[in-house]
Amino acid sequence: MYDVWKNALAEIEQQISAANFSTWFQDTSLISTADGNIIIGVKNSFYVKQLRNRYLDIIKIALKNNNITVNQIDFEVKTNTKPKTEPHEVINTRDTIKEHIKTIRNINSSTIANGLNQKYTLDNFIVGSNNDLAVSAAKSIIAAPGTRYNPFFLYGGPGLGKTHLVQAIGNELLKNNPNFKIFYTPISHFYSDFIDAIQNGKGREFNRKFEKLDCLIIDDFQFIVNKEKSQEEFFNIFNDLYQLNKQIIVTSDRLPSQIKTVDERLATRLTWAGAFDLQLPKFEDKCAILKAKAELMGAEIEPEAIEYIAENINTNIRDLEGELSTILLMSDVRGMTPLELIKNGSVSVNKSSKIRPTSPKQIVEKVAKYYGLTTKELCGKSRVTNIKSARQVAMYLLSKELNLSTNKIASEVGVKDHTTVMHGIKKITNDLKINFTLRDQIEEIKEKIYG
Ligand code: ADP
Numbered sequence: 174m175y176d177v178w179k180n181a182l183a184e185i186e187q188q189i190s191a192a193n194f195s196t197w198f199q200d201t202s203l204i205s206t207a208d209g210n211i212i213i214g215v216k217n218s219f220y221v222k223q224l225r226n227r228y229l230d231i232i233k234i235a236l237k238n239n240n241i242t243v244n245q246i247d248f249e250v251k252t253n254t255k256p257k258t259e260p261h262e263v264i265n266t267r268d269t270i271k272e273h274i275k276t277i278r279n280i281n282s283s284t285i286a287n288g289l290n291q292k293y294t295l296d297n298f299i300v301g302s303n304n305d306l307a308v309s310a311a312k313s314i315i316a317a318p319g320t321r322y323n324p325f326f327l328y329g330g331p332g333l334g335k336t337h338l339v340q341a342i343g344n345e346l347l348k349n350n351p352n353f354k355i356f357y358t359p360i361s362h363f364y365s366d367f368i369d370a371i372q373n374g375k376g377r378e379f380n381r382k383f384e385k386l387d388c389l390i391i392d393d394f395q396f397i398v399n400k401e402k403s404q405e406e407f408f409n410i411f412n413d414l415y416q417l418n419k420q421i422i423v424t425s426d427r428l429p430s431q432i433k434t435v436d437e438r439l440a441t442r443l444t445w446a447g448a449f450d451l452q453l454p455k456f457e458d459k460c461a462i463l464k465a466k467a468e469l470m471g472a473e474i475e476p477e478a479i480e481y482i483a484e485n486i487n488t489n490i491r492d493l494e495g496e497l498s499t500i501l502l503m504s505d506v507r508g509m510t511p512l513e514l515i516k517n518g519s520v521s522v523n524k525s526s527k528i529r530p531t532s533p534k535q536i537v538e539k540v541a542k543y544y545g546l547t548t549k550e551l552c553g554k555s556r557v558t559n560i561k562s563a564r565q566v567a568m569y570l571l572s573k574e575l576n577l578s579t580n581k582i583a584s585e586v587g588v589k590d591h592t593t594v595m596h597g598i599k600k601i602t603n604d605l606k607i608n609f610t611l612r613d614q615i616e617e618i619k620e621k622i623y624g
């Protein structure tokens with residue numbers, strides 16, 4: 174195994190720059206090749222993203238050249254220093270990686286009991302037009318828990334800061350009153366612990382653990398779908414705590430009424446005190462976040478470089494952070510400033526660097542099939558609503574997944590005019606903001622494309 178990987182690495186080294194090779198491949202290992210399912214060991218989750226986005230094909234070819242069958246490549250983080258509750262740590266520059274891991278270790282020892290991770294504070298949560306209402310509600314909760322904003326319901330898409338903000342509330346509450354009993358848990362842990370408790374005949378004890386709390390924080394509530402018994406248990410705990418004026422905080426990627434199989438009474442109660450959302454940051458917000466993050470890392474970055482990243486990342490704050498870290502790390506390795514790297518094309522912060530292996534044909538086929546149409550129907554002239562919207566979904570995915578030009582998309586889906594494509598993509602982009610069924614459908618289609 175060791176020799177195979179050594180040979181593959183030697184081949185990879187020939188194909189990429191020395192700096193990139195030492196940055197991304199130095200601490201990798203080959204864990205398994207069984208049945209063509211390749212598992213590569215890496216230092217931390219940051220490397221997974223980079224290797225997957227940039228080097229998957231190179232790795233595949235190098236392994237094949239060494240007579241290894243490759244069906245699928247997965248990465249495994251070979252460290253146990255990650256905090257249980259947060260898989261998305263940010264790695265700063267190379268010099269600070271060791272520091273970072275040390276901090277995570279320290280934090281880890283103090284997170285087990287209450288689920289809080291001290292790295293999330295209100296101080297390092299940047300306030301902008303995308304989150305100011307939620308932050309001001311958070312501040313009133315910190316000042317007077319269990320009163321006005323109870324329960325506090327916070328929702329928004331992935332990577333927009335839900336976990337950060339609710340963890341920060343928990344940390345601040347604890348700072349103000351060290352005796353405060355707080356418990357943070359993702360709903361998935363809540364129900365797996367609940368099932369364990371029931372199986373071991375400890376259902377009552379499980380419930381009692383929650384009764385004593387001053388503040389309960391439940392993250393990613395949307396995963397309660399189809400977990401009826403756990404939902405019932407949560408509803409009971411919710412009512413008990415609420416009656417005692419204990420603070421309840423719940424996050425979700427959507428409103429309770431938009432989560433399938435959520436009890437209507439529970440859905441209403443969760444938003445009794447209002448629902449606060451976190452939105453995508455606007456250009457100015459993105460710049461402010463990047464600037465603050467760079468400062469926190471003690472890294473130098475030119476305003477133009479910040480603007481360049483802000484203009485090109487339109488997904489979420491997690492991705493903003495990821496790109497910033499990549500650029501700072503590269504800047505450190507190469508001894509060039511971030512702007513120099515951008516100008517000479519060493520880093521390309523754009524959608525194309527995230528392209529995953531698929532083809533236009535495959536996207537069109539999968540979309541058609543998903544909506545029960547033939548490719549011919551989807552690419553035909555019909556203006557029947559369901560066919561038209563399936564066609565628009567195909568346009569949207571061709572643009573987002575393959576970064577094709579609107580002219581190219583027009584020819585793929587059989588429309589004459591590229592403005593029809595522009596309109597179609599815009600329509601789906603807008604619908605996605607409010608239509609959660611569509612969001613789910615597009616996720617399912619993507620799974621079918623890549624799965
Ligand atoms: P979510 O739980 O909504 O998926 P997270 O809370 O995990 O998102 O946020 C993703 C990343 O972005 C985290 O590293 C978090 O610290 C960072 N982040 C999000 N919003 C902000 C903000 N307003 N200021 C600073 N960092 C933020």
Ligand code: MG
Binds near residue numbers: 337
């Ligand atoms: Mg989260």
